[in-house]
Amino acid sequence: MKKLLFVIPLLLIxxxxxxxxxxxxxxxGPSPLVTFRIVFxxxxxxxxxxxxxxxxxxxxxxxxxxxxxLSYDEIVNRMFPLATRVSSQVDxxxxxxxxxxxxxNLDEFYEIFRAMLLEPGWREEDLRRLRDEQINFLRxxxxxxxxxxxxxxxxxxxxxxxxxxxxHNAGTVPGLExxxxxxxRSFYEANYTQANLILGIAGGYPSEFLDxxxxxxxxxxEGTAAAAARPSPKDIEGIRVRMIEKNTRSVAxxxxxxxxxxxxxxxxxxxxxxxxxxxxxRTSVGHLYQRIRHERGLxxxxxxxxxxxxxxxxQFEPDPNLARPQQIFQIWIRPVEPETAHFxxxxxxxxxxxxxxxxxxxxxxxxxxxxxxxxVNLLTKTKNAELGYAIDSQYYGIPDYNSYLKSxxxxxxxxxxxxxVKEHLRADNLWIAVIARDCEAxxxxxxxxxxxPMTYNSGKPxxxxxxxxxxxxxxxxxxxxxxxxxxxxxxxE
Amino acid sequence: MxxxxxxxxxxxxxxxxxxxxxxxxxWEYDMxxxxxxxxxxxVPADFPNVVALYIVVSTGSRNEIEPGKxxxxxxxxxxxxxxxxxxxxAKYDQVIKEMGAARNAYTTDDRTVYHTTFSKEDLEKIMDxxxxxxxxxxxxxxxxxxxSLAVLGEYNKNSQSPxxxxxxxxxxxxxxxxxxxxxxxxxxxxxxxxxxxxxxSLEFFDRWYRPEYTTIIVAGDVTVDGVRAIVDxxxxxxxxxxxxxxxxAEPPQTGPRTGHIDWPSPTLPWIAIGFKGAAYSDTEKDQVxxxxxxFLGFDxxxxxxxxxxxxxxxxxIFGPSNPDRVDPQLFTILARVKxxxxxxxxxxxxxxxxxxxxxxxxxxQRLAGVKRHLRYSFALNLDNSEAIADILAPYMxxxxxxxxxxKVYALYDEVTAEDIQRVARKYFQExxxxxxxxxxxxxx
Numbered sequence: 001m002k003k004l005l006f007v008i009p010l011l012l013i014x015x016x017x018x019x020x021x022x023x024x025x026x027x028x029g030p031s032p033l034v035t036f037r038i039v040f041x042x043x044x045x046x047x048x049x050x051x052x053x054x055x056x057x058x059x060x061x062x063x064x065x066x067x068x069x070l071s072y073d074e075i076v077n078r079m080f081p082l083a084t085r086v087s088s089q090v091d092x093x094x095x096x097x098x099x100x101x102x103x104x105n106l107d108e109f110y111e112i113f114r115a116m117l118l119e120p121g122w123r124e125e126d127l128r129r130l131r132d133e134q135i136n137f138l139r140x141x142x143x144x145x146x147x148x149x150x151x152x153x154x155x156x157x158x159x160x161x162x163x164x165x166x167x168h169n170a171g172t173v174p175g176l177e178x179x180x181x182x183x184x185r186s187f188y189e190a191n192y193t194q195a196n197l198i199l200g201i202a203g204g205y206p207s208e209f210l211d212x213x214x215x216x217x218x219x220x221x222e223g224t225a226a227a228a229a230r231p232s233p234k235d236i237e238g239i240r241v242r243m244i245e246k247n248t249r250s251v252a253x254x255x256x257x258x259x260x261x262x263x264x265x266x267x268x269x270x271x272x273x274x275x276x277x278x279x280x281x282r283t284s285v286g287h288l289y290q291r292i293r294h295e296r297g298l299x300x301x302x303x304x305x306x307x308x309x310x311x312x313x314x315q316f317e318p319d320p321n322l323a324r325p326q327q328i329f330q331i332w333i334r335p336v337e338p339e340t341a342h343f344x345x346x347x348x349x350x351x352x353x354x355x356x357x358x359x360x361x362x363x364x365x366x367x368x369x370x371x372x373x374x375x376v377n378l379l380t381k382t383k384n385a386e387l388g389y390a391i392d393s394q395y396y397g398i399p400d401y402n403s404y405l406k407s408x409x410x411x412x413x414x415x416x417x418x419x420x421v422k423e424h425l426r427a428d429n430l431w432i433a434v435i436a437r438d439c440e441a442x443x444x445x446x447x448x449x450x451x452x453p454m455t456y457n458s459g460k461p462x463x464x465x466x467x468x469x470x471x472x473x474x475x476x477x478x479x480x481x482x483x484x485x486x487x488x489x490x491x492x493e
Numbered sequence: 494m495x496x497x498x499x500x501x502x503x504x505x506x507x508x509x510x511x512x513x514x515x516x517x518x519x520w521e522y523d524m525x526x527x528x529x530x531x532x533x534x535x536v537p538a539d540f541p542n543v544v545a546l547y548i549v550v551s552t553g554s555r556n557e558i559e560p561g562k563x564x565x566x567x568x569x570x571x572x573x574x575x576x577x578x579x580x581x582x583a584k585y586d587q588v589i590k591e592m593g594a595a596r597n598a599y600t601t602d603d604r605t606v607y608h609t610t611f612s613k614e615d616l617e618k619i620m621d622x623x624x625x626x627x628x629x630x631x632x633x634x635x636x637x638x639x640x641s642l643a644v645l646g647e648y649n650k651n652s653q654s655p656x657x658x659x660x661x662x663x664x665x666x667x668x669x670x671x672x673x674x675x676x677x678x679x680x681x682x683x684x685x686x687x688x689x690x691x692x693x694s695l696e697f698f699d700r701w702y703r704p705e706y707t708t709i710i711v712a713g714d715v716t717v718d719g720v721r722a723i724v725d726x727x728x729x730x731x732x733x734x735x736x737x738x739x740x741x742a743e744p745p746q747t748g749p750r751t752g753h754i755d756w757p758s759p760t761l762p763w764i765a766i767g768f769k770g771a772a773y774s775d776t777e778k779d780q781v782x783x784x785x786x787x788f789l790g791f792d793x794x795x796x797x798x799x800x801x802x803x804x805x806x807x808x809x810i811f812g813p814s815n816p817d818r819v820d821p822q823l824f825t826i827l828a829r830v831k832x833x834x835x836x837x838x839x840x841x842x843x844x845x846x847x848x849x850x851x852x853x854x855x856x857x858q859r860l861a862g863v864k865r866h867l868r869y870s871f872a873l874n875l876d877n878s879e880a881i882a883d884i885l886a887p888y889m890x891x892x893x894x895x896x897x898x899x900k901v902y903a904l905y906d907e908v909t910a911e912d913i914q915r916v917a918r919k920y921f922q923e924x925x926x927x928x929x930x931x932x933x934x935x936x937x
Binding site for chain 2: 031032033072073076077080081082083084100101102104105125128129132133136139140144145146147148246247248249250282283284285290293294295296297298299300301313316317334335336337367368370371372373374375376377378381382383384456457458459460488489
């Protein structure tokens with residue numbers, strides 16, 4: 001624990017109401033690098049009606065567009081020798097601008113960064129390019145070329161239909177097509193305010209620099225903090241299946257339902273332990289991975305989540321600053337061969353049932369708790385992540401994540417975990433998103449309830465074969481009304 | 494060491510008022526060779542508590558010389574997680590659970606890298622487990638057959654990516670004899686046959702998982718003596734092997750080649766324009782010059798990017814690829830074009846730019862800008878122990894010493910406008926060119 005204090009450098013949090021300084025998380029420290037995370041507490045959930053994608057396009061116009069005085073090309077050329085760039089991330093409740101510069105180049109970089117944030121250029125040619133880019137991301141990057149991430153987003157959209165979280169953070173194609181320059185300016189003026197701002201900065205910056213930064217950000221409109229109250233998502237009745245018909249060689253699944261638990265809630269850490277046991281992201285230690293990939297070779301991996309984790313197929317640790325007041329429980333089954341698709345879904349539901357009904361054993365609990373209490377060190381291994389987590393902790397009103405998790409885990413009992421599982425997890429009333437070819441045939445298989453026996457390319461232990469006899473007949477209570485089949489080209493449209 | 498002192502040391506190494514840092518790899522390190530051929534590189538870094546262990550085996554898909562065995566280095570990377578007598582998979586996983594370690598592995602053309610990041614108190618335990626699997630890996634055929642299906646699952650998830658397919662066809666078209674003809678995943682036909690290759694897998698382990706092909710990198714909150722003693726304890730009994738590979742040399746290409754992929758579902762068209770490039774070198778300038786040229790001509794800061802992406806907006810993804818490899822790989826320009834009718838135009842623009850490099854010397858200021866960019870982008874990446882080990886790993890497979898980084902960055906500094914003209918004339922010849930396009934149904 002002594003070491004922990006060493007890890008977390010001086011952390012100053014100043015509140016906006018106290019004086020000229022904006023709300024901030026500051027981590028000065030011994031590094032030749034300076035890391036910025038500038039967060040505005042407004043995101044895709046603030047997209048106005050008919051304009052999904054406005055928050056994301058506004059952020060892109062700042063991060064990848066020109067300023068009042070510089071074209072985007074000029075910005076790229078001036079940043080290139082510094083080897084830095086500004087990136088943006090938009091989630092439902094937060095928009096984040098991130099950059100890292102060498103302290104040698106701090107002034108040169110900041111002059112441009114300041115103008116990008118405070119004096120956007122609003123050029124038509126930037127809008128045309130970035131709108132195209134965002135539409136291509138949805139249509140081609142996600143819908144066309146990435147069944148796994150598509151499956152996850154389809155799941156979120158099904159769960160949040162009719163809710164302010166009901167569209168992808170990048171928006172919809174018609175929404176993006178309808179956005180005008182005036183929309184962008186209005187969104188910027190209304191949401192890029194001091195009240196919404198959390199300034200995150202870390203590294204070897206001089207203290208005078210902070211004064212300059214604060215003075216500049218204080219030129220943003222004061223604004224009023226957006227109320228974060230969001231309606232509850234609709235109840236899910238029974239097993240609902242949204243299938244996306246697509247010419248693809250394998251079948252991708254995502255399953256889930258909303259949970260009333262977020263970071264800082266009493267049941268968050270108990271549920272995190274259960275989730276880690278069941279499906280720790282991209283590791284072989286999770287139960288689902290062991291059962292589906294390791295023992296049976298059905299696919300490349302199988303994981304579970306209690307917080308939004310986009311781009312999981314490209315990264316091992318989640319990005320910070322995706323904080324939300326509402327989360328879902330999600331299972332991610334990586335693509336399986338069509339002939340084992342029915343069995344895999346049954347196995348997934350069988351394991352989810354076991355989790356819900358039996359909970360964790362003492363040994364599972366000790367393992368997952370031990371794992372998480374060390375793994376948390378790795379989540380904040382970069383300054384950028386440390387800063388991001390600190391900002392999220394401020395959002396959720398918890399101490400720094402490392403101490404929050406370690407102290408919570410130390411005091412945790414198995415009963416608390418299993419009570420949380422009983423209370424918040426379930427194996428009925430959930431959505432299943434499926435990306436597959438010939439969805440009608442797959443639906444018919446699901447509905448028939450016929451056994452889906454497995455044959456393996458190698459001998460299996462008797463225990464697995466015996467268990468398969470149960471799994472191959474596992475009843476998932478589908479009804480004809482459970483299913484929607486949507487052609488690929490209607491997603492995000 | 495106090496934090497303040499560390500700060501000033503870092504500043505002394507990395508920060509200079511005159512310009513970018515002078516020594517590209519700024520960390521003090523220790524390099525030690527054990528009698529069995531194993532090499533250890535230790536980088537004590539003052540990022541507290543965390544340690545990164547990277548074990549680099551100089552074996553990748555380049556070593557897959559036998560027909561029908563493409564993808565085997567990668568499959569073998571999977572097998573390395575299948576346990577030993579002392580640590581069968583369940584026990585191995587138990588150890589990892591107790592340590593809360595992040596561990597994974599990757600394979601590429603010239604190397605397979607096993608990496609674990611963990612808290613410093615677990616260093617000895619991790620070394621014990623890792624040394625055991627490198628020396629005593631043992632798995633039955635049933636397990637081998639199951640794991641080979643996970644590789645098929647990996648191919649399935651990758652098969653959605655047009656760029657993966659593009660590079661698969663580009664290599665297959667461009668190369669005739671060299672093993673760079675196939676990607677690290679391997680050909681689908683070979684992946685499907687993997688379950689039947691148990692015996693070969695044992696031979697593969699025997700050939701390549703040997704100390705003389707292996708470099709251990711430890712970066713983080715450690716001491717040189719502490720690490721060396723632990724490595725000595727667990728790894729010095731590992732026996733040296735005798736196998737040597739003769740990777741077939743690629744004969745000179747004798748004419749331009751093309752390929753096309755019909756994508757089965759809607760997507761935007763792609764074009765990849767490849768030329769046979771140069772091998773990695775920290776003494777000869779060709780590869781570093783091609784690197785600099787790739788930035789000058791085709792990076793987001795280039796005139797052509799400005800024209801195609803920002804002004805005309807005919808292209809939405811555009812950039813070069815010039816990987817550092819043991820043998821000459823492909824220098825490639827990749828573009829995603831918004832309208833299929835513009836693909837020939839984009840191709841001609843790229844080819845014209847390459848011709849321009851042969852005839853017109855590049856602007857001195859722009860050349861200096863690229864060199865500055867390379868220095869700073871390297872420095873900006875070194876911000877944690879895992880990143881240090883990760884950046885060292887490829888260089889260990891190429892030259893087995895961190896010093897190669899300083900040499901290669903010094904070489905970048907020496908590149909002149911004349912060098913750029915020279916390499917452009919040498920490498921961008923029609924006879925060594927391969928162009929592959931990809932197009933699918935309408936994405937609208």
